[in-house]
Amino acid sequence: MLVETVEAAKVVENTSVVEISNMMEKVDVIENNDAAKSNNAVESNNTSDSNTALESNNAAEYDLRCHVCFYVNSEPYVMLKCRHTICAGCVGRWFLRKTSCVMCRTKIEELEIDEELKAKALEHLQENPDKATPAEIKYEQLAYETIFWAIQMRKLADDPDLIFYGPKPTNILESYSAKEKSAMVENVRLFRIRERLETLRQNLGVLAPLAQIRYNLNFFEKMFYDNDPIYRDEDQEWRMVHGRGLVRVPREYFLFGSQKVFNFFLRIYQPQLLSDPLPSLPQHLIGHSHIP
Structure with missing residues:
Protein backbone atom coordinates (compact mmCIF):
# COMPACT_ATOMS: atom_id res chain seq x y z
CA MET A 1 0.00 0.00 0.00
CA ARG A 65 16.90 -48.43 28.46
CA CYS A 66 17.00 -51.09 31.13
CA HIS A 67 15.39 -49.53 34.19
CA VAL A 68 17.92 -51.20 36.50
CA CYS A 69 21.36 -50.61 34.94
CA PHE A 70 20.25 -47.83 32.50
CA TYR A 71 22.17 -49.23 29.52
CA VAL A 72 20.34 -49.48 26.19
CA ASN A 73 18.40 -52.73 26.47
CA SER A 74 19.68 -54.70 23.47
CA GLU A 75 18.70 -58.04 25.12
CA PRO A 76 15.37 -57.13 26.76
CA TYR A 77 13.62 -59.77 28.84
CA VAL A 78 9.89 -59.35 29.37
CA MET A 79 8.23 -60.99 32.37
CA LEU A 80 5.11 -62.57 30.94
CA LYS A 81 2.98 -62.06 34.04
CA CYS A 82 3.51 -58.35 34.73
CA ARG A 83 5.02 -57.30 31.33
CA HIS A 84 7.92 -55.40 32.91
CA THR A 85 11.19 -55.47 30.96
CA ILE A 86 14.83 -55.45 32.10
CA CYS A 87 18.06 -56.45 30.38
CA ALA A 88 19.44 -59.99 30.29
CA GLY A 89 22.32 -59.17 32.64
CA CYS A 90 20.00 -57.77 35.30
CA VAL A 91 17.74 -60.82 34.89
CA GLY A 92 20.71 -63.04 35.69
CA ARG A 93 21.83 -61.00 38.70
CA TRP A 94 18.34 -60.51 40.16
CA PHE A 95 16.83 -63.96 39.62
CA LEU A 96 19.85 -65.69 41.10
CA ARG A 97 18.53 -64.40 44.43
CA LYS A 98 14.82 -63.67 43.89
CA THR A 99 12.02 -65.08 41.76
CA SER A 100 9.89 -61.94 41.83
CA CYS A 101 9.79 -58.95 39.49
CA VAL A 102 12.42 -56.36 40.33
CA MET A 103 9.83 -53.57 39.90
CA CYS A 104 6.50 -54.84 41.22
CA ARG A 105 7.61 -57.94 43.19
CA THR A 106 5.16 -60.18 41.35
CA LYS A 107 6.06 -63.87 41.48
CA ILE A 108 7.64 -64.70 38.11
CA GLU A 109 7.49 -68.13 36.46
CA GLU A 110 7.87 -67.25 32.76
CA LEU A 111 10.07 -64.79 30.89
CA GLU A 112 11.45 -64.45 27.38
CA ILE A 113 13.24 -62.06 25.03
CA ASP A 114 11.01 -59.24 23.78
CA GLU A 115 11.84 -59.43 20.06
CA GLU A 116 9.97 -56.23 19.16
CA LEU A 117 11.79 -54.15 21.77
CA LYS A 118 15.09 -55.80 20.82
CA ALA A 119 14.64 -54.80 17.17
CA LYS A 120 13.97 -51.18 18.20
CA ALA A 121 17.02 -51.15 20.47
CA LEU A 122 19.32 -52.52 17.76
CA GLU A 123 18.01 -49.95 15.28
CA HIS A 124 18.64 -47.19 17.83
CA LEU A 125 22.20 -48.44 18.41
CA GLN A 126 22.89 -48.45 14.67
CA GLU A 127 21.92 -44.78 14.56
CA ASN A 128 23.74 -43.98 17.84
CA PRO A 129 26.73 -46.35 18.15
CA ASP A 130 28.16 -44.29 21.03
CA LYS A 131 25.24 -45.49 23.20
CA ALA A 132 26.27 -49.15 22.92
CA THR A 133 27.13 -51.05 26.09
CA PRO A 134 30.93 -51.47 26.52
CA ALA A 135 32.25 -54.91 25.60
CA GLU A 136 33.39 -55.80 29.12
CA ILE A 137 29.98 -54.85 30.59
CA LYS A 138 28.17 -56.81 27.89
CA TYR A 139 30.39 -59.81 28.58
CA GLU A 140 29.63 -59.57 32.30
CA GLN A 141 25.89 -59.39 31.61
CA LEU A 142 26.02 -62.49 29.40
CA ALA A 143 28.04 -64.33 32.05
CA TYR A 144 25.42 -63.58 34.72
CA GLU A 145 22.62 -64.76 32.44
CA THR A 146 24.54 -67.94 31.59
CA ILE A 147 25.02 -68.74 35.29
CA PHE A 148 21.33 -68.11 35.96
CA TRP A 149 20.08 -70.47 33.24
CA ALA A 150 22.70 -73.10 34.12
CA ILE A 151 21.38 -73.13 37.70
CA GLN A 152 17.79 -73.27 36.45
CA MET A 153 18.66 -76.28 34.32
CA ARG A 154 19.87 -78.20 37.38
CA LYS A 155 16.68 -77.59 39.36
CA LEU A 156 14.22 -80.43 39.80
CA ALA A 157 10.75 -80.35 38.27
CA ASP A 158 9.06 -79.81 41.65
CA ASP A 159 11.28 -76.89 42.67
CA PRO A 160 9.10 -73.88 43.64
CA ASP A 161 11.60 -71.44 42.08
CA LEU A 162 11.51 -72.81 38.53
CA ILE A 163 11.47 -70.17 35.79
CA PHE A 164 10.55 -71.00 32.20
CA TYR A 165 12.20 -69.47 29.17
CA GLY A 166 9.07 -68.64 27.25
CA PRO A 167 5.47 -69.52 28.15
CA LYS A 168 4.63 -72.84 29.69
CA PRO A 169 3.19 -75.36 27.21
CA THR A 170 -0.59 -75.59 27.50
CA ASN A 171 -1.56 -77.58 24.40
CA ILE A 172 -1.07 -80.98 26.01
CA LEU A 173 -3.51 -83.74 25.19
CA GLU A 174 -6.08 -84.44 27.87
CA SER A 175 -5.53 -88.15 27.42
CA TYR A 176 -2.11 -87.88 29.07
CA SER A 177 -1.83 -88.68 32.74
CA ALA A 178 -0.66 -86.06 35.24
CA LYS A 179 2.78 -87.66 35.38
CA GLU A 180 3.11 -87.64 31.60
CA LYS A 181 2.02 -84.00 31.41
CA SER A 182 4.56 -83.03 34.05
CA ALA A 183 7.31 -84.89 32.19
CA MET A 184 6.42 -83.21 28.90
CA VAL A 185 6.44 -79.75 30.49
CA GLU A 186 9.82 -80.48 32.07
CA ASN A 187 11.26 -81.66 28.74
CA VAL A 188 10.10 -78.46 27.04
CA ARG A 189 11.62 -76.36 29.83
CA LEU A 190 15.01 -78.08 29.60
CA PHE A 191 15.04 -77.96 25.80
CA ARG A 192 14.45 -74.19 25.74
CA ILE A 193 17.11 -73.58 28.36
CA ARG A 194 19.64 -75.64 26.39
CA GLU A 195 18.91 -73.58 23.28
CA ARG A 196 19.33 -70.34 25.20
CA LEU A 197 22.58 -71.51 26.78
CA GLU A 198 23.98 -72.43 23.38
CA THR A 199 23.17 -68.94 22.08
CA LEU A 200 24.82 -67.39 25.14
CA ARG A 201 27.98 -69.47 24.68
CA GLN A 202 28.28 -68.31 21.09
CA ASN A 203 27.83 -64.66 22.11
CA LEU A 204 30.38 -65.05 24.90
CA GLY A 205 32.87 -66.47 22.42
CA VAL A 206 32.49 -63.39 20.22
CA LEU A 207 32.79 -60.92 23.10
CA ALA A 208 35.59 -62.64 25.03
CA PRO A 209 38.54 -61.20 23.00
CA LEU A 210 37.09 -57.67 23.11
CA ALA A 211 36.45 -57.90 26.84
CA GLN A 212 39.97 -59.27 27.45
CA ILE A 213 41.57 -56.39 25.57
CA ARG A 214 39.61 -53.87 27.62
CA TYR A 215 40.37 -55.73 30.84
CA ASN A 216 44.10 -55.75 30.09
CA LEU A 217 44.05 -52.03 29.37
CA ASN A 218 42.19 -51.25 32.60
CA PHE A 219 44.53 -53.50 34.58
CA PHE A 220 47.59 -51.81 33.07
CA GLU A 221 46.29 -48.34 33.92
CA LYS A 222 45.42 -49.36 37.46
CA MET A 223 48.74 -51.09 38.02
CA PHE A 224 50.95 -48.29 36.74
CA TYR A 225 48.97 -45.14 37.48
CA ASP A 226 46.27 -45.67 40.09
CA ASN A 227 47.49 -48.33 42.46
CA ASP A 228 50.59 -46.62 43.86
CA PRO A 229 51.43 -42.94 43.33
CA ILE A 230 55.11 -43.61 44.17
CA TYR A 231 55.48 -46.16 41.36
CA ARG A 232 55.38 -44.11 38.19
CA ASP A 233 56.09 -45.25 34.68
CA GLU A 234 58.41 -42.32 34.02
CA ASP A 235 60.64 -43.38 36.96
CA GLN A 236 61.45 -46.68 35.24
CA GLU A 237 63.56 -47.52 32.22
CA TRP A 238 64.37 -50.57 30.11
CA ARG A 239 67.90 -51.99 30.54
CA MET A 240 69.57 -54.87 28.66
CA VAL A 241 70.70 -57.20 31.46
CA HIS A 242 72.97 -60.17 30.73
CA GLY A 243 71.01 -63.41 30.92
CA ARG A 244 67.70 -61.63 31.40
CA GLY A 245 67.19 -59.59 28.26
CA LEU A 246 65.29 -56.33 28.50
CA VAL A 247 64.03 -55.72 32.03
CA ARG A 248 62.39 -52.71 33.62
CA VAL A 249 64.58 -51.21 36.33
CA PRO A 250 64.44 -47.94 38.26
CA ARG A 251 66.14 -45.03 36.59
CA GLU A 252 69.46 -43.90 37.95
CA TYR A 253 68.95 -41.78 41.07
CA PHE A 254 65.42 -43.18 41.11
CA LEU A 255 63.16 -41.35 43.52
CA PHE A 256 65.72 -40.80 46.25
CA GLY A 257 68.64 -39.58 44.15
CA SER A 258 70.88 -42.34 45.52
CA GLN A 259 73.35 -44.38 43.43
CA LYS A 260 73.35 -46.98 46.20
CA VAL A 261 69.62 -47.54 45.75
CA PHE A 262 70.06 -47.98 41.99
CA ASN A 263 72.92 -50.45 42.46
CA PHE A 264 70.81 -52.41 44.92
CA PHE A 265 68.12 -52.95 42.31
CA LEU A 266 70.64 -53.56 39.54
CA ARG A 267 72.41 -56.32 41.51
CA ILE A 268 69.10 -58.15 41.82
CA TYR A 269 69.08 -58.49 38.03
CA GLN A 270 72.87 -58.93 37.60
CA PRO A 271 74.09 -61.03 40.55
CA GLN A 272 76.45 -63.07 38.37
CA LEU A 273 78.45 -59.97 37.31
CA LEU A 274 79.10 -58.70 40.81
CA SER A 275 81.12 -60.69 43.29
CA ASP A 276 80.75 -58.35 46.25
CA PRO A 277 77.89 -59.10 48.68
CA LEU A 278 74.47 -57.64 48.05
CA PRO A 279 74.21 -54.33 49.90
CA SER A 280 71.36 -53.65 52.26
CA LEU A 281 69.11 -50.69 51.79
CA PRO A 282 69.39 -47.82 54.25
CA GLN A 283 66.95 -48.13 57.12
CA HIS A 284 64.94 -45.08 56.05
CA LEU A 285 64.31 -46.63 52.63
CA ILE A 286 62.99 -49.99 53.87
CA GLY A 287 59.33 -50.31 52.97
CA HIS A 288 59.59 -47.70 50.19
CA SER A 289 61.44 -49.65 47.50
CA HIS A 290 59.55 -51.06 44.55
CA ILE A 291 60.98 -53.95 42.59
CA PRO A 292 59.39 -54.18 39.14
Whole structure:
Protein backbone atom coordinates (compact mmCIF):
# COMPACT_ATOMS: atom_id res chain seq x y z
CA MET A 1 0.00 0.00 0.00
CA LEU A 2 2.80 2.39 0.91
CA VAL A 3 4.65 1.55 -2.31
CA GLU A 4 1.55 2.43 -4.35
CA THR A 5 1.25 5.73 -2.47
CA VAL A 6 4.86 6.59 -3.33
CA GLU A 7 4.31 5.82 -7.01
CA ALA A 8 1.19 7.99 -7.03
CA ALA A 9 3.06 10.78 -5.29
CA LYS A 10 5.69 10.79 -8.04
CA VAL A 11 2.96 11.54 -10.56
CA VAL A 12 1.57 14.48 -8.61
CA GLU A 13 3.51 17.59 -9.57
CA ASN A 14 3.10 19.46 -6.32
CA THR A 15 4.56 16.65 -4.24
CA SER A 16 7.97 17.73 -2.98
CA VAL A 17 11.15 15.71 -3.46
CA VAL A 18 11.67 15.57 0.32
CA GLU A 19 8.28 13.95 0.91
CA ILE A 20 8.93 11.35 -1.77
CA SER A 21 12.35 10.61 -0.24
CA ASN A 22 10.81 10.16 3.22
CA MET A 23 8.22 7.79 1.83
CA MET A 24 10.92 5.74 0.09
CA GLU A 25 12.87 5.44 3.35
CA LYS A 26 9.74 4.17 5.11
CA VAL A 27 9.27 1.57 2.37
CA ASP A 28 12.87 0.35 2.82
CA VAL A 29 12.43 0.10 6.61
CA ILE A 30 9.21 -1.89 6.26
CA GLU A 31 10.76 -4.27 3.70
CA ASN A 32 13.83 -4.82 5.91
CA ASN A 33 11.63 -5.54 8.93
CA ASP A 34 9.58 -8.03 6.92
CA ALA A 35 12.76 -9.80 5.75
CA ALA A 36 14.13 -9.94 9.30
CA LYS A 37 10.85 -11.38 10.62
CA SER A 38 10.88 -13.99 7.88
CA ASN A 39 14.46 -15.03 8.71
CA ASN A 40 13.69 -15.18 12.43
CA ALA A 41 10.65 -17.32 11.73
CA VAL A 42 12.73 -19.75 9.66
CA GLU A 43 15.44 -19.94 12.33
CA SER A 44 12.80 -20.42 15.02
CA ASN A 45 11.20 -23.23 13.06
CA ASN A 46 14.58 -24.90 12.51
CA THR A 47 15.46 -24.60 16.21
CA SER A 48 12.05 -25.90 17.20
CA ASP A 49 12.38 -28.85 14.82
CA SER A 50 15.86 -29.61 16.15
CA ASN A 51 14.70 -29.46 19.78
CA THR A 52 11.69 -31.61 18.98
CA ALA A 53 13.89 -34.21 17.27
CA LEU A 54 16.31 -34.20 20.23
CA GLU A 55 13.50 -34.58 22.75
CA SER A 56 11.97 -37.36 20.66
CA ASN A 57 15.32 -39.16 20.46
CA ASN A 58 15.87 -38.84 24.23
CA ALA A 59 12.36 -40.12 24.92
CA ALA A 60 12.91 -43.08 22.59
CA GLU A 61 16.24 -43.87 24.26
CA TYR A 62 14.63 -43.71 27.72
CA ASP A 63 12.01 -46.25 26.62
CA LEU A 64 14.77 -48.54 25.32
CA ARG A 65 16.90 -48.43 28.46
CA CYS A 66 17.00 -51.09 31.13
CA HIS A 67 15.39 -49.53 34.19
CA VAL A 68 17.92 -51.20 36.50
CA CYS A 69 21.36 -50.61 34.94
CA PHE A 70 20.25 -47.83 32.50
CA TYR A 71 22.17 -49.23 29.52
CA VAL A 72 20.34 -49.48 26.19
CA ASN A 73 18.40 -52.73 26.47
CA SER A 74 19.68 -54.70 23.47
CA GLU A 75 18.70 -58.04 25.12
CA PRO A 76 15.37 -57.13 26.76
CA TYR A 77 13.62 -59.77 28.84
CA VAL A 78 9.89 -59.35 29.37
CA MET A 79 8.23 -60.99 32.37
CA LEU A 80 5.11 -62.57 30.94
CA LYS A 81 2.98 -62.06 34.04
CA CYS A 82 3.51 -58.35 34.73
CA ARG A 83 5.02 -57.30 31.33
CA HIS A 84 7.92 -55.40 32.91
CA THR A 85 11.19 -55.47 30.96
CA ILE A 86 14.83 -55.45 32.10
CA CYS A 87 18.06 -56.45 30.38
CA ALA A 88 19.44 -59.99 30.29
CA GLY A 89 22.32 -59.17 32.64
CA CYS A 90 20.00 -57.77 35.30
CA VAL A 91 17.74 -60.82 34.89
CA GLY A 92 20.71 -63.04 35.69
CA ARG A 93 21.83 -61.00 38.70
CA TRP A 94 18.34 -60.51 40.16
CA PHE A 95 16.83 -63.96 39.62
CA LEU A 96 19.85 -65.69 41.10
CA ARG A 97 18.53 -64.40 44.43
CA LYS A 98 14.82 -63.67 43.89
CA THR A 99 12.02 -65.08 41.76
CA SER A 100 9.89 -61.94 41.83
CA CYS A 101 9.79 -58.95 39.49
CA VAL A 102 12.42 -56.36 40.33
CA MET A 103 9.83 -53.57 39.90
CA CYS A 104 6.50 -54.84 41.22
CA ARG A 105 7.61 -57.94 43.19
CA THR A 106 5.16 -60.18 41.35
CA LYS A 107 6.06 -63.87 41.48
CA ILE A 108 7.64 -64.70 38.11
CA GLU A 109 7.49 -68.13 36.46
CA GLU A 110 7.87 -67.25 32.76
CA LEU A 111 10.07 -64.79 30.89
CA GLU A 112 11.45 -64.45 27.38
CA ILE A 113 13.24 -62.06 25.03
CA ASP A 114 11.01 -59.24 23.78
CA GLU A 115 11.84 -59.43 20.06
CA GLU A 116 9.97 -56.23 19.16
CA LEU A 117 11.79 -54.15 21.77
CA LYS A 118 15.09 -55.80 20.82
CA ALA A 119 14.64 -54.80 17.17
CA LYS A 120 13.97 -51.18 18.20
CA ALA A 121 17.02 -51.15 20.47
CA LEU A 122 19.32 -52.52 17.76
CA GLU A 123 18.01 -49.95 15.28
CA HIS A 124 18.64 -47.19 17.83
CA LEU A 125 22.20 -48.44 18.41
CA GLN A 126 22.89 -48.45 14.67
CA GLU A 127 21.92 -44.78 14.56
CA ASN A 128 23.74 -43.98 17.84
CA PRO A 129 26.73 -46.35 18.15
CA ASP A 130 28.16 -44.29 21.03
CA LYS A 131 25.24 -45.49 23.20
CA ALA A 132 26.27 -49.15 22.92
CA THR A 133 27.13 -51.05 26.09
CA PRO A 134 30.93 -51.47 26.52
CA ALA A 135 32.25 -54.91 25.60
CA GLU A 136 33.39 -55.80 29.12
CA ILE A 137 29.98 -54.85 30.59
CA LYS A 138 28.17 -56.81 27.89
CA TYR A 139 30.39 -59.81 28.58
CA GLU A 140 29.63 -59.57 32.30
CA GLN A 141 25.89 -59.39 31.61
CA LEU A 142 26.02 -62.49 29.40
CA ALA A 143 28.04 -64.33 32.05
CA TYR A 144 25.42 -63.58 34.72
CA GLU A 145 22.62 -64.76 32.44
CA THR A 146 24.54 -67.94 31.59
CA ILE A 147 25.02 -68.74 35.29
CA PHE A 148 21.33 -68.11 35.96
CA TRP A 149 20.08 -70.47 33.24
CA ALA A 150 22.70 -73.10 34.12
CA ILE A 151 21.38 -73.13 37.70
CA GLN A 152 17.79 -73.27 36.45
CA MET A 153 18.66 -76.28 34.32
CA ARG A 154 19.87 -78.20 37.38
CA LYS A 155 16.68 -77.59 39.36
CA LEU A 156 14.22 -80.43 39.80
CA ALA A 157 10.75 -80.35 38.27
CA ASP A 158 9.06 -79.81 41.65
CA ASP A 159 11.28 -76.89 42.67
CA PRO A 160 9.10 -73.88 43.64
CA ASP A 161 11.60 -71.44 42.08
CA LEU A 162 11.51 -72.81 38.53
CA ILE A 163 11.47 -70.17 35.79
CA PHE A 164 10.55 -71.00 32.20
CA TYR A 165 12.20 -69.47 29.17
CA GLY A 166 9.07 -68.64 27.25
CA PRO A 167 5.47 -69.52 28.15
CA LYS A 168 4.63 -72.84 29.69
CA PRO A 169 3.19 -75.36 27.21
CA THR A 170 -0.59 -75.59 27.50
CA ASN A 171 -1.56 -77.58 24.40
CA ILE A 172 -1.07 -80.98 26.01
CA LEU A 173 -3.51 -83.74 25.19
CA GLU A 174 -6.08 -84.44 27.87
CA SER A 175 -5.53 -88.15 27.42
CA TYR A 176 -2.11 -87.88 29.07
CA SER A 177 -1.83 -88.68 32.74
CA ALA A 178 -0.66 -86.06 35.24
CA LYS A 179 2.78 -87.66 35.38
CA GLU A 180 3.11 -87.64 31.60
CA LYS A 181 2.02 -84.00 31.41
CA SER A 182 4.56 -83.03 34.05
CA ALA A 183 7.31 -84.89 32.19
CA MET A 184 6.42 -83.21 28.90
CA VAL A 185 6.44 -79.75 30.49
CA GLU A 186 9.82 -80.48 32.07
CA ASN A 187 11.26 -81.66 28.74
CA VAL A 188 10.10 -78.46 27.04
CA ARG A 189 11.62 -76.36 29.83
CA LEU A 190 15.01 -78.08 29.60
CA PHE A 191 15.04 -77.96 25.80
CA ARG A 192 14.45 -74.19 25.74
CA ILE A 193 17.11 -73.58 28.36
CA ARG A 194 19.64 -75.64 26.39
CA GLU A 195 18.91 -73.58 23.28
CA ARG A 196 19.33 -70.34 25.20
CA LEU A 197 22.58 -71.51 26.78
CA GLU A 198 23.98 -72.43 23.38
CA THR A 199 23.17 -68.94 22.08
CA LEU A 200 24.82 -67.39 25.14
CA ARG A 201 27.98 -69.47 24.68
CA GLN A 202 28.28 -68.31 21.09
CA ASN A 203 27.83 -64.66 22.11
CA LEU A 204 30.38 -65.05 24.90
CA GLY A 205 32.87 -66.47 22.42
CA VAL A 206 32.49 -63.39 20.22
CA LEU A 207 32.79 -60.92 23.10
CA ALA A 208 35.59 -62.64 25.03
CA PRO A 209 38.54 -61.20 23.00
CA LEU A 210 37.09 -57.67 23.11
CA ALA A 211 36.45 -57.90 26.84
CA GLN A 212 39.97 -59.27 27.45
CA ILE A 213 41.57 -56.39 25.57
CA ARG A 214 39.61 -53.87 27.62
CA TYR A 215 40.37 -55.73 30.84
CA ASN A 216 44.10 -55.75 30.09
CA LEU A 217 44.05 -52.03 29.37
CA ASN A 218 42.19 -51.25 32.60
CA PHE A 219 44.53 -53.50 34.58
CA PHE A 220 47.59 -51.81 33.07
CA GLU A 221 46.29 -48.34 33.92
CA LYS A 222 45.42 -49.36 37.46
CA MET A 223 48.74 -51.09 38.02
CA PHE A 224 50.95 -48.29 36.74
CA TYR A 225 48.97 -45.14 37.48
CA ASP A 226 46.27 -45.67 40.09
CA ASN A 227 47.49 -48.33 42.46
CA ASP A 228 50.59 -46.62 43.86
CA PRO A 229 51.43 -42.94 43.33
CA ILE A 230 55.11 -43.61 44.17
CA TYR A 231 55.48 -46.16 41.36
CA ARG A 232 55.38 -44.11 38.19
CA ASP A 233 56.09 -45.25 34.68
CA GLU A 234 58.41 -42.32 34.02
CA ASP A 235 60.64 -43.38 36.96
CA GLN A 236 61.45 -46.68 35.24
CA GLU A 237 63.56 -47.52 32.22
CA TRP A 238 64.37 -50.57 30.11
CA ARG A 239 67.90 -51.99 30.54
CA MET A 240 69.57 -54.87 28.66
CA VAL A 241 70.70 -57.20 31.46
CA HIS A 242 72.97 -60.17 30.73
CA GLY A 243 71.01 -63.41 30.92
CA ARG A 244 67.70 -61.63 31.40
CA GLY A 245 67.19 -59.59 28.26
CA LEU A 246 65.29 -56.33 28.50
CA VAL A 247 64.03 -55.72 32.03
CA ARG A 248 62.39 -52.71 33.62
CA VAL A 249 64.58 -51.21 36.33
CA PRO A 250 64.44 -47.94 38.26
CA ARG A 251 66.14 -45.03 36.59
CA GLU A 252 69.46 -43.90 37.95
CA TYR A 253 68.95 -41.78 41.07
CA PHE A 254 65.42 -43.18 41.11
CA LEU A 255 63.16 -41.35 43.52
CA PHE A 256 65.72 -40.80 46.25
CA GLY A 257 68.64 -39.58 44.15
CA SER A 258 70.88 -42.34 45.52
CA GLN A 259 73.35 -44.38 43.43
CA LYS A 260 73.35 -46.98 46.20
CA VAL A 261 69.62 -47.54 45.75
CA PHE A 262 70.06 -47.98 41.99
CA ASN A 263 72.92 -50.45 42.46
CA PHE A 264 70.81 -52.41 44.92
CA PHE A 265 68.12 -52.95 42.31
CA LEU A 266 70.64 -53.56 39.54
CA ARG A 267 72.41 -56.32 41.51
CA ILE A 268 69.10 -58.15 41.82
CA TYR A 269 69.08 -58.49 38.03
CA GLN A 270 72.87 -58.93 37.60
CA PRO A 271 74.09 -61.03 40.55
CA GLN A 272 76.45 -63.07 38.37
CA LEU A 273 78.45 -59.97 37.31
CA LEU A 274 79.10 -58.70 40.81
CA SER A 275 81.12 -60.69 43.29
CA ASP A 276 80.75 -58.35 46.25
CA PRO A 277 77.89 -59.10 48.68
CA LEU A 278 74.47 -57.64 48.05
CA PRO A 279 74.21 -54.33 49.90
CA SER A 280 71.36 -53.65 52.26
CA LEU A 281 69.11 -50.69 51.79
CA PRO A 282 69.39 -47.82 54.25
CA GLN A 283 66.95 -48.13 57.12
CA HIS A 284 64.94 -45.08 56.05
CA LEU A 285 64.31 -46.63 52.63
CA ILE A 286 62.99 -49.99 53.87
CA GLY A 287 59.33 -50.31 52.97
CA HIS A 288 59.59 -47.70 50.19
CA SER A 289 61.44 -49.65 47.50
CA HIS A 290 59.55 -51.06 44.55
CA ILE A 291 60.98 -53.95 42.59
CA PRO A 292 59.39 -54.18 39.14
